Amino acid sequence: MLTSAPRGTKDILPSQTRHWHLIEQVIAQLCQEYGYEEIRTPIFEHSEVFHRGVGDSTDIVQKETYDFTDRGGRELTLRPEGTAPTVRALLEHKLYAGPQPVKVYYQGPMFRFGRPQKGRLRQFHQFGIEVFGATTAQVDAEVIAMAMDFYRRLGLKDIELLLNSIGCPQCRPGHREALQQFLEPQKEEMCQDCKSRFDKNPMRILDCKEEKCQKLSHDAPTTVGYLCDDCNNHFTEVKELLDAAGVEFTLDERLVRGLDYYTRTAFEIISKDIGAQSSIGGGGRYDHLVEKLGGPPVPGMGFGLGLERLLLTMEEQGLLETEKAEKRHIFIASIGEGTKTVAFGLMQTLRRQGLFVEMDYQDRSLKAQLKTASNRFQAPYVLIVGEGELEKGEVTLRAMNKGTQENIPLYEAPERLYALIQEDRDREKG
RNA sequence: GUGGCUGUGGCGAAGUGGUUAACGCACCGGAUUGUGGCUCCGGCACUCGUGGGUUCAAGUCCCAUCAGCCACCCCA
DSSP, X not given: OTTSOOTTOOXXXXXXXXXXXXXXXXXXXXXXXXXXXXXXXXXXEEHHHHHHHTOTTSHHHHHOOEEEEOTTOOXXXXXXXXXXXHHHHHHHXXXXXXXXXXXXXXXXXXXXXXXXXXXBOSEEEEEEEEEESOOSHHHHHHHHHHHHHHHHHTTOOSEEEEEEEOOOTTTHHHHHHHHHHHHGGGXXXXXXXXXXXXXXXXXXXXXXXXXXXXXXXXXXOOGGGGOOHHHHHHHXXXXXXXXXXXXXXXXXXXXXXXXXXXXXEEEEEEETTSOSOOEEEEEEEOTTHHHHTTOOOOOEEEEEEEHHHHHHHHHHTTOSOOSOSOOOSEEEEEESTTHHHHHHHHHHHHHHTTOOEEEOOSOOOXXXXXHIIIIISOOSEEEEEEHHHHHTTEEEEEETTTTEEEEEEGGGHHHHHHHHHHHXXXXXXX
C-alpha cells in the first residue's frame, strides 16, 4: 500500500513530536548532569555484530532481525538494540584507551521484526547508556538509579524496579546443573518451549509465563542461591547502594534477561498501565561482551529504555499536555488591494520582536479571518489592515477578548503590540 | 512466527442483500455591502482497505490479500 507506512512503523505527527521533544530534552539534561556524552552509531551494522554480540541463541537474533545484503554483497542488519553497536564503536575507535570509565548515551530508532501489538513496533526508539571499564557496584547502582531518575523527572507513577543477579561464568554452571537436576523428574510436564530450554538455557525456564511451568519451578534453585563470593558481594553492595540512594526495588529471583551477554546485575522496569508489554526498560551488566566482540577484557553496564512505551505510560497517566500548540499572540487580517503586502511586512517586523504572529494567506473574507484568529489561533489581538485605514496610514487594532478596537498609526503598531503582549505575559506570571 | 477481533468521508460512528451510503465532531462557505467565538442554513464518501467470486442485485455473503488492534512467544 503506497499510502500507508510499512507494518509496525509509525509516523510521528506534529501533535506527537512535541512530546518527543520533551523527552529528548530531559534525556539531554539528565545525561549532562550524570556525565554521559552522546554517541551516534549507524542504524545498521555488519550482521556479525549482533550475532556475536547479542547472541545467536536469543530470540532477537533468531527471528527478529532485519537482515539484508547490500549491493556490495555485505551481510548487514538493522540494529535491534544499542549496546552491541556501541561496543563495536568503542573497539573501532579504541575509546577504552582513554580515561575510564567511558560513559556514553544514545537515543534513536531500533528495529525488530515481530508482530506489532500494543507497545510493540518494528521500528521503535530507545534511550540507552553504557559504562565501560569499571566493575564496581557503584556503576551498577548509578545506572539503575539514573533510569529511575529519568522516569521520576517525567512524573511517572506506579512503576516497579525488578532486580536480580544472574551470576558470572564462574557460578552459572553450578546453578545450571542444580536446576537441571531439580527439574529433570518433571521434565515431561513442562510446556514445549521449556522442554527445549531445558538443555539450551534452563535458566529461562524460571521466567516462563506458563502456569504449570511456574508451579514446577516454584521451588527450583535460583541464580542468587548459587552466586560465587565475588558475585554475591557485588550484588549485596548494589542493593546497599540503591538503598542509600533511596531507590526502591523488588528482588525478583526469576528475572532473567533475554540477551546472552548479561552477567551479574540484571534489572527491568515495568509499568502496569500499558498492557501485556509491560517492560518499559531494562538493563544489566555485561562483563564479557567486549571480549566476545574481539576486544580486550573491558567490563560494561548499561540500560535501554523504550521510548514509545514510556510515552504510552505517560499518556495513560495523564502526563502529556493535550492543549493544541497553535496559539498566536497576533493575527493580521487584511482586506483589499495591496493590503497583503503591508500585512506581510508588518508580520515580519512583529516576528523579529519575538512575537508569535500569523496572517491570512488565502484572500478570505474578513469574517473568516476573524473566525480563524479566535477559533484556531486564540489570538488576543488582531490587526486589521484595510484599504481605508492604509490611506490614512493607520491600521485597526482589535482586542479580541474585550471586543474593542481602535485605529492606530501603522508605524506605532509594533511598539504597541509588543507592550500589550508584555503586559499580558506579566499578568500571567502574576 | 501463532491465534482472536476489526477495516465505511480528516476523526468518531449508523448501516444485519435491493432505489440518490444516516448522524456527530472537525473543516469550508453563507445569514445584504470590512468584524470572531453562540445560533441558523448550506457544502464536504461517483463510494464502503485492496483484489477476486457468489447473486438479477453486495458496504452488507464467500475467498484471498494488505493493514490495524489485542493476546501468545519474546522483549523496548
